[in-house]
Amino acid sequence: MALIQFTGTSGRTSGELPEVGNSAPDFELTKRDLTQIGLEDFKGKKVVLNIFPSLDTDTCAQAVRAFNSLAVEVENTAVLCISRDLPFAQSRFCAAEGIDRVTLLSDYKDKGFAEAYGVRFVDGPFEGLLARAVLVVNENGHVIYTEMVDNIGKEPNYKAALEALQND
Structure with a gap:
């Protein structure tokens, strides 16, 4: 469990991020057209998982914008921005x-990804939503970088995620 800080309070997550070197767990998430997609669909590509609580917060929206810009910097890479937003x-x-x-x-349907x-936040003001985290998965499906952001108001370390992609 990770402890994530908020303004004046905190919340715990349901577990820990997958460890670097391990296989990334497969998942099934819902695309904007309401079809399902999984990690298996990106086999052979590097994948960035940008995980966050909601697009309706400034920090989350900024992270999506930043990853949208960075996505063009590394070939053969898919950037997945994941939340419980509909x-x-x-x-x-x-x-x-x-x-x-x-x-x-x-992740609004079966919540297995969280x-x-x-x-998944198990308590605190964001209970039920997703914590802010970034994982990078290589073409073979192994986790090569993780970051659980320890304060919900902070942005992830974009530079470190980009370096993991470029140095793998």
Whole structure:
């Protein structure tokens, strides 16, 4: 379990991120067109998992914008932005912000992703939502980088994630 700080309070997650070197757990998430997709669908590509509570917060929205910009810097890479936001809200956000290089995915249906990756808040003000985290998975499906952001108001370390992609 990770302890994540909020303004004046904190919340715990349901578990720990997968360890570097381990295989990334497969998952099934919902795309903006309401179809399902899994990690297996990105086999042979590097994958960045940008996980966050909601597009309706400034920090989360900024992280999606940042990863949208960074997505073009590394070939053969898919950037997945994952939250519990409904696909309809994700579509509105992408249209309003010109987000077109990342794939927004929702864990609103079966919630198995949150448990497999240990990112579901089990208490605190964001209980039930996803914690802010970044994982990088190589072409062979192994985790090569993880970051659980320890304060919900902080952005992830984009530079470290990008370096992991480039140095693998």
